[in-house]
Amino acid sequence: MVLEKLGRSLDQALRKIRRLPLVDKNAINDLITDLQRSLLSADVKVELVFEMTENIKKEAMDTHLTKAKRKEFVITLVHNELIKTLGGKPAPIRIKPGKSNVILLVGIQGSGKTTSVAKLSRFYKNKGYKVAAVTTDTYRPGAYEQLVQLTDQIGVKCYGNPNEKNAIKLAVRETKKAINEGHDIIIVDTAGRHKEEKELMKEMSQIEQSLKPNEVILVIDGTLGQQAYSQAEEFAKTTKIGSIIVTKLDGTAKGGGALSACSATNQPIRFIGVGEKIDDFEEFDSTSFVGTLLGIPDLESLVKRVQEAEVEIDPEMAKRMMRGKFTLDDLYYQLKSIKKVGKMKQILAMVGGGNIPDALKDDAERNLERWEVLLNSMTAEEKENPKIIKKTRKRRIAIGSGTDYSVINRMLDQYNQMKKFMKRFLQLQKKGKGFPGMGKIDPSFFSKLGKDFKF
Ligand SMILES: Nc1nc2c(ncn2[C@@H]2O[C@H](COP(=O)(O)OP(=O)(O)OP(=O)(O)O)[C@@H](O)[C@H]2O)c(=O)[nH]1
Ligand SMILES: [Mg+2]
Structure with missing residues (x-):
């Protein structure tokens, strides 16, 4: 592992x-x-x-x-x-069938580019594409032979010319040749460079401009640990990096640093290299990766x-609410269930700062107890249509429940705020905006609401 x-x-x-x-x-x-x-x-x-x-x-x-x-x-x-x-998980690279698709690999010396070109070629070949590899490395002695030897193992044709010294010409010519010979995906290797080597960085950028690849993938050595961050940042200044391959994750204790650092650059990690062999290569999916990590x-x-244990909203209640038929009982039960969930902060973060109903702030628990007493002193009509609660009714409720007018006023006030708030909450949920740990309301909830239900 x-x-x-x-x-x-x-x-x-x-x-x-x-x-x-x-x-x-x-x-x-x-x-x-x-x-x-x-x-x-x-x-x-x-x-x-x-x-x-x-x-x-x-x-x-x-x-x-x-x-x-x-x-x-x-x-x-x-x-x-x-x-x-x-x-x-990053969206897959968009490969257009029947067109020439180019993927360009860049990265520092020895990061694992050439090996990754072979690994990636195998990955796409196994998906049924006609894949070719191109080497544009005019610096490293034996670079061409290295890639030929690797791609030979997997039956992928390798294009290159060890006698050509101009990397940009080489890239254009050999890629064109590969396209003309009917390949769907051309994976282009580049020479290793140091981020301070301005000339080489410029050359990389020129290759990118000439080939206009579907995606540029940065290859980063996982043994670098958290230093991967500055490297990814440096490369991103010169080239439009689409995603990252983190290599050598086998046998390094620093992989957590490399992976989290790469992710912090907002460039998705697409693949990971987990050994020297061509099939030691995996598509990176953080969910399954973490699952394996945690056993x-x-x-x-x-x-x-x-x-499922978290958000319980009764569809019937929501329906009533959205039709303006949200009752005081609904408010009470809804607050009770939200409180039970204990996820207020996230909900508040979601609906965004300012207009947080008081009912959801910290004294909610105490409020709920008081409200329970109040609700017991109200008629069904009053709970369903709180608008009718005017002076005389308030007096009756206050006496019946032994509470102050101000508590009644506060509850009615909060009822109005909550009505608006819940609407917004459900709208956001409908758009699928859940959070980690809290999750989303099950989509089947919305289908239960029926067709005539509009957000
Ligand atoms: N253990 C392990 N070794 C790897 C992995 N990927 C590459 N290597 C090894 O790292 C060394 C360098 O790999 P290359 O693919 O030649 O690296 P490069 O970036 O093309 O190097 P330059 O062309 O010199 O810049 C080789 O010995 C590879 O076998 C990996 O995922 N795991
Ligand atoms: Mg190389």
Whole structure:
């Protein structure tokens, strides 16, 4: 397994949590320490480690869930935080069938470009494309022979000319030849360069401009750890980097640093190199990668279980609400369920700063108790149509419930705010905006609302 050491220590930390009868404050603190130790020893940047673990800790401490769910919830938090750090799955490179598609590999000396050209050729060949490799490396002695020898093993034709010294001419001529001979995908190798070598960086940029590739992939050596960040940044200044291949993740303890650093540049990691052999190559998918790291084979169902426990909105209630028939009872039950979820901060972040209904702020729990008493003193008509609650009714309710007018006014006020807020919340959910740990409302919820239901 890639990042074996990190995987082992993360797995151990989670095992500890799983074995406990209940997850309390101490258990969470212990987990945080374990996580920090594991991530730091995988060379993940200190600041990032603290940010990640602080997020996990806060969520874990602030969220009210049953003890049974808490354990799964904490594991899901760790999982989601790691995925967030490694970035999402990139969209595949757009290959246009029947056209010439060019992929250009660039990177520092010895990062693994030539090996990756062969690996990538095999990857696309196995998908049924007619693939060719082109070498434009006029610097490294034996560069042409190296690629020929690699591509021979997989039955891919290699184009190049060891006698041509102009890399740009070479790139254009050989790529053209490969296209004319009917190849769908041409994968172009370049000479290794140092980020300070201005001439070579310029040459790389000229090759890019002449070939107009579908994508430029930066090849980065995983043993660099967090230094990968500045390298990726430097290359991005000269060339439009579309994605990254992180190599040599086998047998380096620093892979966590390299992967998180690359992801921090906002260039997606597309593949990882996990050995010297041509088939030691994997498409990078942060979700399954993290699943393997944490030793949880069926992460998806775990995540789903926790998410299902979180947001419970009764479709009938939502329907009434959206038709302006949101009742005070609805408000009460909705607040109760949201409070149970304990995800207020994320919901608030989603609807964005300013107009947060008071009902959702910290005194919500106490409010709910008071409101329960109030609701018991109201008629069904009043709960369904709070507008009719004027002076006389207020007086009756106040006396009946033994509460102050101001509490009634406050509840009505918050009812109006919540009506607007819930509408916005559902609209966002409809657009599929969920968050890690909280998840989205199950899409089937919206289909239950029926066709006439408009957002
Ligand atoms: N263990 C391991 N070794 C790798 C991996 N990828 C490449 N290598 C090795 O790294 C060394 C350099 O690889 P190359 O593909 O020649 O690197 P390059 O970027 O083309 O090098 P230059 O052309 O000199 O800039 C070789 O010994 C490869 O076998 C990998 O994923 N894992
Ligand atoms: Mg090379």
